[in-house]
Amino acid sequence: MMNMDAKSFISKTIKPALKNSPPGEWMPSITENCIRLNSGYPAPALVPDQELKAAVVRLLDEERDLPLHYLGSPHIDKLKEQIQDRLDERGMRVSKEELLVTSGACQAIDLIARILLDEESVVAIEAPTYMEALEIFRNYTNQYISIPVDEHGLQTDLLEKELEERKRTGLSLPRFLYTIPTFQNPTGTTLTLERRKHLLELASTYNFLIVEDDAYGELAFGESPETLKAMDKEGRVLHIGSLSKVVAPGMRIGWVAGASDFITTLCWFKKDLEHPFAHSTMATYLENIDFKVRLEMLKNTYREKCAVMLSALQENMPESVTWYVPKGGYFAWVRLPGVDTSELLEKAMAEGVAYIPGKHFFLDSVEGKEYLRLSFSYADEKEIGEGIKKLGKLIRK
Numbered sequence: 001m002m003n004m005d006a007k008s009f010i011s012k013t014i015k016p017a018l019k020n021s022p023p024g025e026w027m028p029s030i031t032e033n034c035i036r037l038n039s040g041y042p043a044p045a046l047v048p049d050q051e052l053k054a055a056v057v058r059l060l061d062e063e064r065d066l067p068l069h070y071l072g073s074p075h076i077d078k079l080k081e082q083i084q085d086r087l088d089e090r091g092m093r094v095s096k097e098e099l100l101v102t103s104g105a106c107q108a109i110d111l112i113a114r115i116l117l118d119e120e121s122v123v124a125i126e127a128p129t130y131m132e133a134l135e136i137f138r139n140y141t142n143q144y145i146s147i148p149v150d151e152h153g154l155q156t157d158l159l160e161k162e163l164e165e166r167k168r169t170g171l172s173l174p175r176f177l178y179t180i181p182t183f184q185n186p187t188g189t190t191l192t193l194e195r196r197k198h199l200l201e202l203a204s205t206y207n208f209l210i211v212e213d214d215a216y217g218e219l220a221f222g223e224s225p226e227t228l229k230a231m232d233k234e235g236r237v238l239h240i241g242s243l244s245k246v247v248a249p250g251m252r253i254g255w256v257a258g259a260s261d262f263i264t265t266l267c268w269f270k271k272d273l274e275h276p277f278a279h280s281t282m283a284t285y286l287e288n289i290d291f292k293v294r295l296e297m298l299k300n301t302y303r304e305k306c307a308v309m310l311s312a313l314q315e316n317m318p319e320s321v322t323w324y325v326p327k328g329g330y331f332a333w334v335r336l337p338g339v340d341t342s343e344l345l346e347k348a349m350a351e352g353v354a355y356i357p358g359k360h361f362f363l364d365s366v367e368g369k370e371y372l373r374l375s376f377s378y379a380d381e382k383e384i385g386e387g388i389k390k391l392g393k394l395i396r397k
C-alpha cells in the first residue's frame with residue numbers, strides 16, 4: 001500500500017501560510033479557577049440567553065419550518081433592515097446593496113482579505129492590532145506596513161511619512177489599511193477627530209482603502225465618535241460591525257458596509273454560507289427588545305467594570321507600570337517596563353490570573369514584550385479586583 005502524503009495535496013497558495021503559528025496560539029490554556037482577565041468575551045450575565053430562547057420559540061411557533069430551510073424566513077431581510085437602521089442612527093446611510101451580513105466580523109475580515117489581496121499586496125496595520133486579524137492577513141500576504149498606535153490611536157503622521165517614502169522610492173503602496181479606530185483591541189484607545197480626517201485624506205492621496213473594524217464602536221462610556229465610514233466621501237471605507245460584543249458571540253453575526261461593487265464581490269465568495277436560523281433568531285430577538293435600552297445597560301455595566309479595573313491598577317501596581325485610560329470597549333493595555341509578559345504569564349496563571357501577553361498583537365513578536373492586555377468585560381467586579389491584586393503582587397516581587 002502506498003503512503004499518502006497529505007501535504008503534497010495542499011495548494012501552492014496555501015502552503016506559505018502554514019509556516020505561520022497555528023491559529024489561536026495566543027490563547028492561554030486556563031485552569032478552571034483562574035480569573036479570566038484574558039477573555040475578550042461579554043460578561044456571562046449580559047448574554048441574553050433567555051430572550052434568545054424566547055426568540056427561537058416565537059420564531060418556530062410563527063413560521064414553523066421556514067427558518068430551517070436554505071432560503072430561511074422573511075426575518076433574514078428583517079435583520080438586514082435592523083442593521084441598516086442602526087448604521088443610519090450613527091450617520092451611515094447604506095442601501096441593501098451596500099451591506100453584507102457575515103458570520104461575525106471575522107468572516108468579514110477574511111472575505112475582504114480574500115477579494116482584495118494578492119500574494120504581493122501590502123496591508124497597512126496598526127501596531128499593536130487585533131491578533132485574529134493578523135492571523136487572517138498572514139494567510140494571504142506577508143507584506144506589511146506596521147504603524148504604531150499611541151494614546152490617541154494610529155499615528156497618522158508616521159503613516160504619512162511611510163507612504164511618502166514608499167512613493168519616493170517606488171515601493172508598493174498599501175491596498176488597504178486595517179484599523180480599529182474606536183476602543184481599539186488591544187489598547188482601548190480611540191483615534192482623534194483630527195487623525196480621522198488626516199487618515200481619510202491620506203487614503204485619498206495615496207489611493208488605498210480603509211477597513212474600519214468597529215466591533216466595539218457602540219460601547220462608549222461617553223459619546224461614540226463619528227465613524228470613518230460616516231466621514232468618508234469617496235467610498236473608500238469598508239465598515240465592519242458585529243453583534244458579538246453587544247448580544248452574543250456564538251450567534252456569529254457581523255457585517256460589512258461598503259461600496260456596492262465591493263459588496264457584490266464579497267457576496268460572490270460568501271455564496272450561500274449563511275446561517276438562516278441564526279439570522280432569523282437574531283432578527284426576532286431584536287424586534288422584541290428596545291436596543292437603545294440594552295445598549296445603555298451594557299455601557300453602564302462596562303463603564304463600572306472598567307473603573308474597578310483602573311482603580312485596582314492604581315492601588316496595586318508599582319509606579320513604573322503605566323496604562324491607557326479607555327473611553328469604551330473591553331480592554332486596558334498595560335506597560336510593565338523591563339518585564340517579559342510572556343514569561344510572567346505562567347507565574348500569573350499559577351497564582352490564578354490570566355491575561356494576554358502583548359507580543360501576540362504585533363507582527364514581530366519581540367515588540368510588545370513589556371505589554372499585556374487586560375479585559376474587564378468577562379470577569380465580575382470582585383474577580384477583577386482580586387485578579388489585579390494578584391498581578392500587582394507578582395510584579396512587585
Ligand SMILES: Cc1ncc(COP(=O)(O)O)c(C=O)c1O
Binds near residue numbers: 243
Ligand atoms: C477588533 C475585533 N474585531 C473583530 C472581532 C471578532 O468579532 P466576531 O465575533 O464578530 O467575529 C473581535 C473580537 O474579539 C475584535 O476584537
